[in-house]
Amino acid sequence: MQDGLFITFEGIDGSGKSTQACRLADALRAEGREVVLTREPGGSKGAEEIRRLVLEGDKDRWSAETEILLFTAARRDHLEKTIEPALNEGKIVISDRFADSTRMYQGISRGDLRLTVDELHRMMIGREPHLTVLIDMDPSEGLSRALGRQGTEERFESFGVEMQQKMRAGFLELAEEFSNRFLVINGTQSLEDVAKDVFAAVKGRME
Numbered sequence: 001m002q003d004g005l006f007i008t009f010e011g012i013d014g015s016g017k018s019t020q021a022c023r024l025a026d027a028l029r030a031e032g033r034e035v036v037l038t039r040e041p042g043g044s045k046g047a048e049e050i051r052r053l054v055l056e057g058d059k060d061r062w063s064a065e066t067e068i069l070l071f072t073a074a075r076r077d078h079l080e081k082t083i084e085p086a087l088n089e090g091k092i093v094i095s096d097r098f099a100d101s102t103r104m105y106q107g108i109s110r111g112d113l114r115l116t117v118d119e120l121h122r123m124m125i126g127r128e129p130h131l132t133v134l135i136d137m138d139p140s141e142g143l144s145r146a147l148g149r150q151g152t153e154e155r156f157e158s159f160g161v162e163m164q165q166k167m168r169a170g171f172l173e174l175a176e177e178f179s180n181r182f183l184v185i186n187g188t189q190s191l192e193d194v195a196k197d198v199f200a201a202v203k204g205r206m207e
Ligand code: ADP
Pocket: 011, 012, 013, 014, 015, 016, 017, 018, 019, 020, 145, 146, 149, 187, 188, 189, 190, 191, 192, 194
């Protein structure tokens, strides 16, 4: 029996997903709801180990095909250890990225591998979120925000602004493909205004 609610945040690097996922978790907790805030790649011990493999190092370290396997392996562990147990307890799970990120980053960045992504998803994951918040924004602004963080996890950010343009368009197309679960939010506003829009949109779908 699963009666929890599974919400994901998606969007290009630096669009404000982590910030807004955290804000939404706080707002829902303030209403007395039990919320598990998690992220991908990662969100469980094994998946966090895979995170290091995929996000650090040289841009050409892995092929897109190998990445699909690594991200899906991480997701399967995340699902088994973190997401499903929480949903089974009736909690709200908020994940900063999920399968739509693989559909975009591995599915379209280096040739068209979307069918491969979908096939493996069907076999190994088989679950979509109830709601997906897409934080939509101009890629050059997102990239400068993301690079401003100066971390070591920059394998994907070093793909550059052209790739981020392709990702933005791809995410907007996904929002149409899965219009039953996507909420598109304008990320080029103040942090507070984005948070207000996200909360209102999510509450609107929860009722
Ligand atoms: P993502 O998880 O999508 O990569 P983050 O939430 O980590 O994005 O935000 C990237 C950077 O941009 C952070 O330094 C964050 O403080 C900043 N930021 C987030 N939202 C906004 C906003 N609405 N306006 C300005 N800066 C923001």
